[in-house]
Amino acid sequence: MPGSARAEGATAPENECVRCHLEQEEEDENLAKPPKEWRQSIHHENSIMCNDCHGGSPIGKDEEEAHDEEDAEFIGAPADDDIPGVCGECHIAVHENYMKSKHWLTKKEKRPVCTTCHGAHLIKEATLDLINEKTCSECHKYERSKRIKVAMTATEDKLLALENRIHLLKSEGMDVRSLDQTHFAQRNLFHRLSHILDLDEVIRIAETVGKDTELLSNKIGEQEGVLSRRRLAGGVLTAFLLLGALGMHFARKSLGE
Amino acid sequence: MGKIADWVEERVHYRELVHSQFTGYMVPANLNVWYSMGSVLLMLIGIQFATGILLLTHYIPQTSHAFNSVMDLSEKIPFGWLIRRIHAIAANLFVLVLMLHMLSVLIMGSYKKPRELQWISGVVLFGLGLFACLSGYLLPWSQLSYWATTVATNSAGSVPIIGDDMVRWLRGGDRVDQTTLGRFYALHVSVLPPLFTFIVAAHLFLMRRVGISAPPGIPKEQVKKVPFFPHFVLEDMRASYFFLAVLFVGVFFVPQISFPPDAMEPADPLFTPPHIKPEWYFLANYQLLKVVPNEFLGIGLQGLGGALLLLLPFLDRGQERRPLKRPLFLAVVVASLAGFIGLTVWGHLS
Ligand code: HEM
Numbered sequence: 001m002p003g004s005a006r007a008e009g010a011t012a013p014e015n016e017c018v019r020c021h022l023e024q025e026e027e028d029e030n031l032a033k034p035p036k037e038w039r040q041s042i043h044h045e046n047s048i049m050c051n052d053c054h055g056g057s058p059i060g061k062d063e064e065e066a067h068d069e070e071d072a073e074f075i076g077a078p079a080d081d082d083i084p085g086v087c088g089e090c091h092i093a094v095h096e097n098y099m100k101s102k103h104w105l106t107k108k109e110k111r112p113v114c115t116t117c118h119g120a121h122l123i124k125e126a127t128l129d130l131i132n133e134k135t136c137s138e139c140h141k142y143e144r145s146k147r148i149k150v151a152m153t154a155t156e157d158k159l160l161a162l163e164n165r166i167h168l169l170k171s172e173g174m175d176v177r178s179l180d181q182t183h184f185a186q187r188n189l190f191h192r193l194s195h196i197l198d199l200d201e202v203i204r205i206a207e208t209v210g211k212d213t214e215l216l217s218n219k220i221g222e223q224e225g226v227l228s229r230r231r232l233a234g235g236v237l238t239a240f241l242l243l244g245a246l247g248m249h250f251a252r253k254s255l256g257e
Numbered sequence: 258m259g260k261i262a263d264w265v266e267e268r269v270h271y272r273e274l275v276h277s278q279f280t281g282y283m284v285p286a287n288l289n290v291w292y293s294m295g296s297v298l299l300m301l302i303g304i305q306f307a308t309g310i311l312l313l314t315h316y317i318p319q320t321s322h323a324f325n326s327v328m329d330l331s332e333k334i335p336f337g338w339l340i341r342r343i344h345a346i347a348a349n350l351f352v353l354v355l356m357l358h359m360l361s362v363l364i365m366g367s368y369k370k371p372r373e374l375q376w377i378s379g380v381v382l383f384g385l386g387l388f389a390c391l392s393g394y395l396l397p398w399s400q401l402s403y404w405a406t407t408v409a410t411n412s413a414g415s416v417p418i419i420g421d422d423m424v425r426w427l428r429g430g431d432r433v434d435q436t437t438l439g440r441f442y443a444l445h446v447s448v449l450p451p452l453f454t455f456i457v458a459a460h461l462f463l464m465r466r467v468g469i470s471a472p473p474g475i476p477k478e479q480v481k482k483v484p485f486f487p488h489f490v491l492e493d494m495r496a497s498y499f500f501l502a503v504l505f506v507g508v509f510f511v512p513q514i515s516f517p518p519d520a521m522e523p524a525d526p527l528f529t530p531p532h533i534k535p536e537w538y539f540l541a542n543y544q545l546l547k548v549v550p551n552e553f554l555g556i557g558l559q560g561l562g563g564a565l566l567l568l569l570p571f572l573d574r575g576q577e578r579r580p581l582k583r584p585l586f587l588a589v590v591v592a593s594l595a596g597f598i599g600l601t602v603w604g605h606l607s
Binding site: 013175234238251252 | 518
């Protein structure tokens with residue numbers, strides 16, 4: 001199409017991989033399932049496409065072009081061992097922590113990889129619900145996993161509550177850039193723990209982050225105070241203006257015609 | 258006081274002016290509330306100028322600084338947040354009141370002879386108003402402003418043959434970038450405000466020369482008159498106070514109108530936020546382009562609508578102004594309005 005100007009715009013992300021794979025529904029359900037799941041994922045929401053993980057050419061119309069291993073570096077479905085590397089391209093810190101954890105340093109056959117816990121296509125925002133008896137008792141006892149979850153839950157809840165309060169302030173048009181930054185840093189420091197798998201470290205960091213959240217909570221409180229004072233002032237001002245309109249109305253009435 | 262007034266009077270002869278323009282200037286006694294919309298618009302333009310100049314003292318028209326400059330303005334400058342919100346919300350109110358003003362003129366048939374020029378200057382002002390909003394909207398360089406501008410300028414691409422060139426001309430390139438920001442900024446702060454001043458002056462001048470119309474219904478000779486000041490000024494102020502109250506309800510209680518979460522994020526050309534749409538006053542046009550299967554037809558319909566509106570006084574030349582005596586015209590207006598509102602709501606929901 002002439003005019004690349006028009007081609008860009010605000011459409012939901014789709015490409016040839018998605019189109020063709022959905023069309024394979026009848027031939028092979030397993031080929032259509034990935035795009036279906038991916039459409040509900042946090043990656044779709046952030047425009048992370050099939051080719052970001054699998055390589056290949058997103059504009060290739062036929063299989064040959066799309067699955068081109070030479071020029072477009074198509075890698076097919078990555079083997080388990082390669083998966084941390086694929087995800088690690090973008091999730092660098094997580095990858096780093098994971099590579100140092102017992103989950104990677106164990107025997108190859110026993111390793112849980114990223115997709116064991118997160119899935120490959122239906123990836124949602126990560127929460128502590130990912131630590132559950134079903135997943136974590138597959139290869140060892142749940143006991144230690146549970147203790148990690150318990151140690152993290154209180155702080156995780158605090159971080160979530162703060163996130164909601166910040167979001168509320170933001171939706172009221174308040175400037176939350178610095179609050180957001182602080183929260184983001186605390187959340188990152190904390191979430192690192194889920195891939196380190198070291199209970200002592202979890203307890204230690206949960207404590208420090210817990211204290212930091214108190215400070216952040218106070219700062220958010222200040223902003224909330226500002227917001228309610230502004231509202232009060234706005235209410236009074238609006239009331240005066242309406243009284244003014246009423247005053248003008250009666251002044252005009254008193255003049256007659 | 259009196260002495261000073263006399264001193265000035267001797268040199269300026271203002272008393273005669275005050276008499277001819279205010280206390281002795283007679284207007285129909287039965288002017289209704291719709292006749293106050295013009296002065297509400299004047300007040301809103303005044304507010305835009307005042308707050309605009311204040312914003313200008315901190316704004317930086319560069320993609321790397323624009324967003325932080327307006328955010329810092331609202332964070333660090335006393336009442337900066339208030340000024341910014343007033344400017345943004347009053348712009349929305351301005352478009353709304355422009356529409357009310359235009360609609361009342363349509364329904365009361367006040368565009369008819371001898372007020373054709375006043376109608377045309379009004380249509381131009383309406384276009385300028387929308388353009389001021391489009392250009393101002395981009396300036397904060399937020400996710401919202403970047404993507405909504407991308408979508409809005411995209412629509413021009415539907416024009417046959419020259420569409421792609423028009424998009425490029427509007428943006429100054431293939432995509433919205435520093436060039437776009439630069440030209441929108443220049444337009445917004447140094448071209449549109451003087452144009453507004455000039456055309457509003459012409460609009461008012463014409464109104465005074467021909468005289469304001471009386472609401473349709475009563476024959477001209479029987480219309481009672483009252484002085485403009487104080488009688489009608491009080492009515493204008495009543496409307497102005499009311500719309501100021503509306504403005505501040507928006508500013509203090511529903512700032513989301515202009516500042517939803519995407520407006521609080523800096524623009525990121527690589528990341529399209531979900532559900533991005535143009536501002537409400539462009540939604541009907543946007544939706545029309547989306548639903549009409551042939552895009553030439555969609556843009557053609559809009560061009561036709563605009564041309565009809567502009568030339569209306571020359572197309573509809575009957576003397577009758579009472580809406581109920583012009584059933585066909587009224588039906589067309591009501592149908593168009595319903596269409597506009599319907600498309601806007603549809604665009605909002607889809
Ligand atoms: C009818 C007149 C005007 C309309 C309808 C209008 C509309 C707008 C709108 C919708 C915005 C975006 C607001 C935001 O998101 O923050 C904006 C921003 C801006 N306007 Fe205007 N404006 C008008 C007049 C003026 C004038 C007269 C000036 C100064 C001479 C001005 C200077 C600015 C500046 C510097 C910004 C960017 C600041 C910011 O976005 O917070 N505007 N305008």
